[in-house]
Amino acid sequence: xxxxxxxxxxxxxxxxxxxxxxxxxxxxxxxxxxxxxxxxxxxxxxxxxxxxxxxxxxxxxxxxxxxxxxxxxxxxxxxxxxxxxxxxxxxxxxxxxxxxxxxxxxxxxxxxxxxxxxxxxxxxxxxxxxxxxxxxxxxxxxxxxxxxxxxxxxxxxxxxxxxxxxxxxxxxxxxxxxxxxxxxxxxxxxxxxxxxxxxxxxxxxxxxxxxxxxxxxxxxxxxxxxxxxx
Numbered sequence: 001x002x003x004x005x006x007x008x009x010x011x012x013x014x015x016x017x018x019x020x021x022x023x024x025x026x027x028x029x030x031x032x033x034x035x036x037x038x039x040x041x042x043x044x045x046x047x048x049x050x051x052x053x054x055x056x057x058x059x060x061x062x063x064x065x066x067x068x069x070x071x072x073x074x075x076x077x078x079x080x081x082x083x084x085x086x087x088x089x090x091x092x093x094x095x096x097x098x099x100x101x102x103x104x105x106x107x108x109x110x111x112x113x114x115x116x117x118x119x120x121x122x123x124x125x126x127x128x129x130x131x132x133x134x135x136x137x138x139x140x141x142x143x144x145x146x147x148x149x150x151x152x153x154x155x156x157x158x159x160x161x162x163x164x165x166x167x168x169x170x171x172x173x174x175x176x177x178x179x180x181x182x183x184x185x186x187x188x189x190x191x192x193x194x195x196x197x198x199x200x201x202x203x204x205x206x207x208x209x210x211x212x213x214x215x216x217x218x219x220x221x222x223x224x225x226x227x228x229x230x
Contacts, residue, residue: 051082052104057121059103060086060096068122069094070107089122099205103186105179120180127184129191136184140193142172147197150212162201162209165189196221 051074052058060067069088076082082098105121108114127135146168150161165185169177177185189198189210197218198210 046078046080048076048080049082049098051076051098052084052101053106055107057105057107057118058084058086058101059121059125060094060100061102062094062096062100066102066125067094068118068125070118089118102206103183105183117179121183124180124184124187127187129188129193132184132188132191133193136169136181136188138172138185138188143194143197146171147212147218150198151215162211163189163198164209168210 052071054071054074056071058069058071060069067086067088069086071084072087072093073085074082075085084096084098084101086094086096088094105117108117124132133139146163149171150163163171165182166177168185168189169175169181186207188194190200190207194210196213198212200207201209201211
């Protein structure tokens, strides 16, 4: 416990040399810009759920299995809920509700770039956490500094600061995150290691950001020392 506090104190003094301030805005998943209306059989008008755009790349679940796929078509139920016709990376078709979509990535306009990104997306979905950590170059010390920065911002604003995958990459590496860096950071921040410092924030059942835990919660974590060479 004492060693964690010492590392935390050192992190405050060195953080500015390694990180930049996180942006205040939150980057939302790529979604269709318009929100149409439809009518129920009884004639009552309902507002359709904002849906992800056709062509988007998604990670989705089906019968407890995780897939990567492309949205081929979007439809709305009479209740306004969105459904998607999706083809996964193996060419299998699915018809899924919006709640089954766990992550969405915009498709580049260039066919060549789109094909390259989709292949990287498929490969990354199976990548173990240790490899993801190396891919985005995040050490336990950088994770700790990101948490310290988020907690400090939260204390100044009287509320804990949330990080998105994009703002996490910008915080620890001081550059805008690429599409793949955002996805890898999203997966990494859901790891057991990251859960020591952050908890998941969901919207429509999807993890969209990560809230820094309080200092007391982190200090009380039993396995904090396991991720550092104490």
